Amino acid sequence: MERRAFLKTTCKLCALGAAGIALPQVITSCGNLQSLSITLPIEKGKISVSISLFEKETIQLIRPKGWMYNIAVLKTIKGFDAVLMKCTHMDNQLHPSFEGFRCNMHGSEFNKEGKVKKGPAEKDLQHFDVVLKEGYVEIVL
Numbered sequence: 001m002e003r004r005a006f007l008k009t010t011c012k013l014c015a016l017g018a019a020g021i022a023l024p025q026v027i028t029s030c031g032n033l034q035s036l037s038i039t040l041p042i043e044k045g046k047i048s049v050s051i052s053l054f055e056k057e058t059i060q061l062i063r064p065k066g067w068m069y070n071i072a073v074l075k076t077i078k079g080f081d082a083v084l085m086k087c088t089h090m091d092n093q094l095h096p097s098f099e100g101f102r103c104n105m106h107g108s109e110f111n112k113e114g115k116v117k118k119g120p121a122e123k124d125l126q127h128f129d130v131v132l133k134e135g136y137v138e139i140v141l
């Protein structure tokens with residue numbers, strides 16, 4: 001692909017991501033993942049994510065307003081899960097991968113449940129309580 005066509009395509013995809021449209025195939029391969037997260041306000045210690053966002057995708061990257069890290073909200077067979085995408089080795093922002101999450105700093109890998117698959121990280125990722133409420137997934141921070 002020519003450079004011009006590549007830039008045109010990737011800019012369109014990033015614009016879709018910024019508009020809140022989940023693109024997991026792009027997310028797993030895009031180097032600038034932070035631009036694809038959705039920033040949401042914190043209200044009474046919670047953030048609310050519309051369930052409609054999960055009609056086509058099983059993962060959404062959410063950034064609570066003012067936070068430095070994303071939260072991966074995952075639709076699973078059992079319901080919903082929310083995992084802080086902060087590496088437990090040295091606090092680097094994680095990125096989603098096909099099998100879970102990876103850290104580009106020193107190579108740690110975590111599965112979709114947030115358990116360490118590969119070090120140097122030794123601790124599993126932090127989870128948040130999740131409550132379903134009237135069309136929304138509420139994440140208790």
Ligand code: FES
Nearest residue numbers: 087089090103106
């Ligand atoms: S900060 Fe993630 S592996 Fe070191």
